[in-house]
Amino acid sequence: MTFSDFHPLVTAAWYLSVLILTTAAGHPVLSAGAILFTGLYSLPLTGAKEKKDDLFFYPLLFLLVAVTNPLFSHKGRTPLFFLNDNPVTLEAILYGASFALTLIAVLLICKCMTKDSSAERFTALIGRFLPKTATVLSVALRYVPLLKRRAGEIREAQRGIGLVSGESLTDRVVLTAKNYSSLIGWSMVSAAESARSMRARNYGVTKRTSLDPFRFTARDAGMLILIALCLAVTVTGGITGALRFDFYPALAVKTGAITAVSLAGGLLLAALPMLTEGWGWMKWRILRSKI
Amino acid sequence: MKKDLIVLLALILLAVVLISGIDVKSVDEYYLLHAEDVKPGDPTVTVRVDASAAVKAGGKPVEALLSLGDLPPDGVLLPDTALVLREGDSAYGLFLRAARIHKLTVEHEGNEKSLSGVYVKGINGLSEFSCGSSSGWIFTVNGKAPETSPSAYYPADGDVIEWRFETDLNGFFN
Numbered sequence: 260m261t262f263s264d265f266h267p268l269v270t271a272a273w274y275l276s277v278l279i280l281t282t283a284a285g286h287p288v289l290s291a292g293a294i295l296f297t298g299l300y301s302l303p304l305t306g307a308k309e310k311k312d313d314l315f316f317y318p319l320l321f322l323l324v325a326v327t328n329p330l331f332s333h334k335g336r337t338p339l340f341f342l343n344d345n346p347v348t349l350e351a352i353l354y355g356a357s358f359a360l361t362l363i364a365v366l367l368i369c370k371c372m373t374k375d376s377s378a379e380r381f382t383a384l385i386g387r388f389l390p391k392t393a394t395v396l397s398v399a400l401r402y403v404p405l406l407k408r409r410a411g412e413i414r415e416a417q418r419g420i421g422l423v424s425g426e427s428l429t430d431r432v433v434l435t436a437k438n439y440s441s442l443i444g445w446s447m448v449s450a451a452e453s454a455r456s457m458r459a460r461n462y463g464v465t466k467r468t469s470l471d472p473f474r475f476t477a478r479d480a481g482m483l484i485l486i487a488l489c490l491a492v493t494v495t496g497g498i499t500g501a502l503r504f505d506f507y508p509a510l511a512v513k514t515g516a517i518t519a520v521s522l523a524g525g526l527l528l529a530a531l532p533m534l535t536e537g538w539g540w541m542k543w544r545i546l547r548s549k550i
Numbered sequence: 551m552k553k554d555l556i557v558l559l560a561l562i563l564l565a566v567v568l569i570s571g572i573d574v575k576s577v578d579e580y581y582l583l584h585a586e587d588v589k590p591g592d593p594t595v596t597v598r599v600d601a602s603a604a605v606k607a608g609g610k611p612v613e614a615l616l617s618l619g620d621l622p623p624d625g626v627l628l629p630d631t632a633l634v635l636r637e638g639d640s641a642y643g644l645f646l647r648a649a650r651i652h653k654l655t656v657e658h659e660g661n662e663k664s665l666s667g668v669y670v671k672g673i674n675g676l677s678e679f680s681c682g683s684s685s686g687w688i689f690t691v692n693g694k695a696p697e698t699s700p701s702a703y704y705p706a707d708g709d710v711i712e713w714r715f716e717t718d719l720n721g722f723f724n
Contacts, residue, residue, distance in 0.1 A: 333655075333657040333671075333672070334657075334672075334675065334677065335675075336618065336620055336655075336675055338577055338580070338655055339577070340574055340575060340576050340577060340580075341574070341575040341576075341577070341579075341580040342572065342573070342574055343571075343572065343573050343661075344573070344575070344580070344646065344656065344658065345656075345657060345658060346655040346656075346657065427551055427553050427554050428554050428557075429553040429554050429557050430553065507614075508611070508614050508615055508618060508620065508675045509614075509618055
């Protein structure tokens with residue numbers, strides 16, 4: 260049992276609600292929770308090299324955003340030191356850190372979305388109402404891995420004919436820029452070619468039928484209700500102001516029972532895919548024959 | 551390899567130029583401890599910072615500052631303060647000196663040495679746009695707003711320099 264076994268409607272509802280909640284609330288606890296839970300959920304979905312890259316990339320991004328914000332925003336009432344006579348404040352650093360958490364949470368959620376959602380799920384979800392949008396979306400989703408593969412091919416070809424000496428860093432940077440231009444050229448030509456080819460084969464002339472391999476079961480309904488409940492609890496807390504987390508001019512954090520309940524709702528929402536995955540893993544461990 | 555060295559040299563040069571333009575002061579260094587001794591006969595300039603218009607207009611950012619005590623209830627951040635006018639003092643330089651003595655933070659954009667000069671965005675947390683999109687700080691000398699940047703204006707003996715928060719700068723200049 261994995262999260263992508265649910266009906267596309269359920270997964271889409273989860274992704275939408277957790278994305279909107281994380282960005283709209285901007286609460287560091289919710290963002291940190293989303294990072295933790297989606298990070299754990301994405302572990303089995305990512306390869307070893309990607310994991311290593313992520314471990315380098317996300318902390319770097321965090322530092323960059325957390326350091327950059329106080330350089331440009333001088334709001335806040337606790338100056339730590341003065342840079343060219345402008346105050347560098349504690350509040351601005353904390354806001355930068357909180358914003359970086361939100362940013363990383365959104366990136367991780369989107370990463371999980373591209374990993375566990377196939378084009379099939381997109382078309383099953385919106386193909387009936389917006390067939391053109393569904394096609395464009397599935398083509399766009401395919402583009403990132405396609406471009407990566409093509410960039411690799413160009414690099415290999417150039418290495419093959421001896422263009423890359425591998426000595427000078429400057430040369431390599433210049434060559435990468437050149438590769439980029441040939442990659443764009445190649446992709447444009449192939450896009451035009453496939454459009455022509457599709458037209459030549461009468462694509463889109465008659466009305467198409469669609470296959471919907473997904474069934475909405477009682478389990479899907481249960482998960483959807485759980486998502487709605489979590490969302491309702493947190494949104495109610497947010498509307499009543501229990502999730503207020505102000506950085507400027509001074510740090511002002513709301514605490515109390517209502518805040519705790521709405522935070523718990525948001526964290527449970529963020530943890531749902533990880534819990535599903537964990538439940539499936541536990542079942543596999545327990546039911547596996549020990550012979 | 552030679553190309554790499556040239557690029558590396560250029561990068562180091564750029565970094566040195568950037569770092570040489572950075573001036574870091576600790577909080578204690580920034581806030582000058584001693585008020586100036588004004589001897590009779592010294593040329594002086596009076597500096598004052600007034601945000602009473604912001605207090606009158608109210609609004610969320612202003613109320614937050616009032617409740618924290620960063621903005622006094624009458625809005626006068628710095629009452630009339632006499633400073634000794636030294637050779638080469640600009641209006642901005644004098645204002646910054648007064649702010650450092652009286653523990654006000656100044657948020658500014660630009661550089662005293664640059665052609666476009668300095669623009670003061672905020673004083674003690676009260677920043678531009680706090681009371682609507684055309685509110686902000688304006689500096690006046692003897693009640694009139696000069697048509698230069700404060701870092702390019704050199705006051706004379708006996709001038710009164712005032713930093714005033716205006717809620718409608720469009721109306722102020724038209």
